[in-house]
Amino acid sequence: MHAGRDASDTLAALLADWQRARTPYRADAHDELAAVLVLAGSNADVERLNLAARAIRRQAGELTGPDRLYRLPGGRTLALAVGDHVRIRTNDYRARKSKGARADVLNGYRGTVVAIEADRSVIVQWRRPGADGPALATEKVSAVYIAVGGLSHGTAMTVAAAQGLTADRMLVYGMGLDPHTPYAAMTRDRLSAHLYLPRNVLESDADRARHSAPRNGAEELHRALNAYAAILQGDRADQLISPEPEPIAAVRARQREAAEQAEVQKMAQAVFAAAMLETVTDPRRPHGLLGDDQLQERISAAAAQTTALAKVVEVEQRRERQQAEQVTAVRAQVHAELAGERDRLATALTALDDAAHRHDAAQDRLRTAQRKVTALEATLHERYGGRIRGWLPSGERARLTEQLQQAKEKLTCAARRAEAAGRAEQAALRQAVEVFPAAPSAAELHQRLRVLANPRTFASALEKESAARVEAVLPGLADQRRVRAARMASPGLGDSAADRQHRARQALAALTAEADYRHRLDATRQRGEERARRDPAAPALARSRHEQAQQQAETRRRAREQQRGYRPSTPPGITAEGPRQGYGR
Incomplete structure (x- = not known):
């Protein structure tokens, strides 16, 4: 109503x-x-x-x-x-007269x-019902x-x-x-x-x-x-009105x-x-209320701002490219260093393992010689350890004494070899530690080698070492990257020059589109729009329609979210592809 x-x-x-x-x-x-x-x-x-x-x-x-x-x-x-x-x-009724040729x-x-x-x-054209649906008919009326x-x-x-x-x-x-x-x-x-x-x-x-x-x-x-x-x-x-005379009625009609x-x-x-x-006041024309002069001023200002921001963005992009090149170089250097460390460490640990194996073998031979000397000494003491038996001549005692002397010589030789093998093992360990000083023991060195030999852990070590090296070369770069990532995740958190340039370009595009639209209007509509812009009610109406458009957009957004979150229930059953599990809320 x-x-x-x-x-x-x-x-x-x-x-x-x-x-x-x-x-x-x-x-x-x-x-x-x-x-x-x-x-x-x-x-x-x-x-x-x-x-x-x-x-x-x-x-x-x-x-x-x-x-x-x-x-x-x-x-x-x-x-x-x-x-x-x-x-x-x-x-x-033309169809009957023309036998269906006309409508x-x-x-x-x-x-x-x-x-x-x-x-x-x-010539008049209208839409009429037809056997196959609505159809157009065209006829001439005189x-x-x-x-x-x-x-x-x-x-x-x-x-x-x-x-x-x-x-x-x-x-x-x-x-x-x-x-x-x-x-x-x-x-x-x-x-x-x-x-x-x-x-x-x-x-x-x-x-x-x-x-x-x-x-x-x-x-x-x-x-x-x-x-x-x-x-x-x-x-x-x-109210009843009496008919007027014909001449008066004609004048009144005119x-x-x-x-x-x-x-x-x-x-x-x-x-x-x-x-x-x-x-x-259409919300799709945010600059519709601007006068022609104001619109041109806004276009000039937006163009100047876009140009200035383009220069700032170019400087920032050049700096970012330089930083990216430095980061790439540092990463390549760290990768080469870690790969070289892995190769040297593998060689050094191979030598260390060989030296440790030789040291263990020498220790085994030393223990064997020690046991033989001990056994011969016990045999001599058991047979010829008494005061009377010690003076008795015996070929067996001479033979045992000679064997004991030989065993002691072998023990001395084994001790020297074991000592030399130990020194060689320590030298190999020192060489391996020189490759990775942070690991003073063989177990830690082997753990380091396992880290560098595994592609996944190697990549993790590469990232960690590269980040530390980049922070030393380019202080604050990590914080800058975190800020950029946070801006991308939350646009309202902060504005970079690129963000400002993007908005300036959008504003310039909207202003230019408004100017192009006005240029395409005929003179009548141009004058009509100019009078509408001078209407005192225009600003309030534009704000009201803009708020209404925002509310409608928010309503549509919530409806889409609800649709994405909703999943209709389906009972379990057997389909052509096989058994189907039911789901729903």
């Missing part, structure tokens, strides 16, 4: 809503006629709406070529141009003018057919003429409807229906004197609905037509101004 101050104000609001409602369908005039239906109670109001809608479409460039005027019964005229919405008013031209068909020929005949009232403008029509029609969106002007008509008019929609009521026309003089001016839109709508209900219930008597034309022009201008205000 919508209420306006008077008829002109209400009709202008209806036409503004019509302009918005038809926007999704403007690519195809037949879709527009089928989807958006404008209704009124009287032929006079229908004509006013049609003339105003035609003026709006003419300003938008939807009508091409000059207007052709056709004289109608009663002294009225009908202006037609290519692109006009028209409605057939008189039946002409019937039937009352109620709505279509568009596709051409006007030199003999003033009009100037004589139009002169007898066979054709009229077809954007709006009376409720009675729309009998049986449905549309996505209905816009109904409530004046002139009897008590039974509003229900029929408001139930033909598939998506939405809107009723428009002029409060001053509906209220009596006593009502207006009693209530004074409405304080807000809600009160105006409430009063308009109350007055409309009183009229529909028959609480107010209609006066009314002139007044209606002026009012239609006024409504069209109001609707055009509202459309321009809506265009310049």
Whole structure:
């Protein structure tokens, strides 16, 4: 429900809503006629709406070529141009006459003018039901057919003429409807229906004197609905008007037509101004309210800022490239050092292992010689250790004594060799420690070699050593990288020069796009947008629409997140691919 101050104000609001409602369908005039239906109670109001809608479409460039005027019964005229919405008013059964070669031209068909020929005949195209679905029909109607009232403008029509029609969106002007008509008019929609009521026309003089001016839109709508209900219930008597003499009636008709034309022009201008205000406050045009001079100043400033930031970014990128080259060089050096350390350490540990093996073997031989000396000494002591037996001559004792002497010589030799092997092992250990001084023992050296020999642990050691070496060569680089990573993860954490340059480029692109858009506008729309920018209500409307767009974007984002998080339950079962595990919440 919508209420306006008077008829002109209400009709202008209806036409503004019509302009918005038809926007999704403007690519195809037949879709527009089928989807958006404008209704009124009287032929006079229908004509006013049609003339105003035609003026709006003419300003938008939807009508091409000059207007052709056709004289109608009663002294009225009908202006037609290519692109006009028209409605057939008189039946002409051509299919039967032509044996199916032509289409019937039937009352109620709505279509568009596709051409006007030199003999003033009009080519009309409309969409009609066919055996395989909707099909287009094109027929010529003569100037004589139009002169007898066979054709009229077809954007709006009376409720009675729309009998049986449905549309996505209905816009109904409530004046002139009897008590039974509003229900029929408001139930033909598939998506939405809107009723428009002029409060001053509906209220009596006593009502207006009693209530004074409405304080807000809600009160105006409430009063308009109350007055409309009183009229529909028959609480107010209609005024009877006696017929006027023909000459006076003709003069009055011309006066009314002139007044209606002026009012239609006024409504069209109001609707055009509202459309321009809506265009310049569109959230997709963030710079739509800037004047042309302000826009050029912003473009110059943005271009200068972008150039300055480009130089800063170039310096930063050059420094980053130099740092990257240094890091690469350090990493390559560390890799070479670790690989060399691994090779030298492997060689040194191989020598250490050989020396340790020889030392162990020498120790084994020393222990064996020691045991043999000990055994021979025990044998001699056992056999010849007594005071009397020690003096007895014996060849066996001489033989044992000689063996003991030989064993002691071998023990001395084994001891020297074991000592030499130990010294060799210590020398090999010292050489290995020189390769990696942080590991003083053989076990630690072997652990280091295992680290360097394994590709995964080698890479880890390479990263650790490279990071330490880079920090020594380039102090603070790691912190800089962490800051850049944090900025990438959280854009609001801080701004780098590249971030500022990106935003500056985006701002310059938006400003340039706005300038290009204005350059492509015709002179009429340029002047209309300039007047809309000077409207005091434009800034507040732009802020409101911007906030609404942000809320809608946030709602869509949350809906997407919920959709990603939702997983419909599925019972377990057997499919063509095999058993399926059930899941759900």
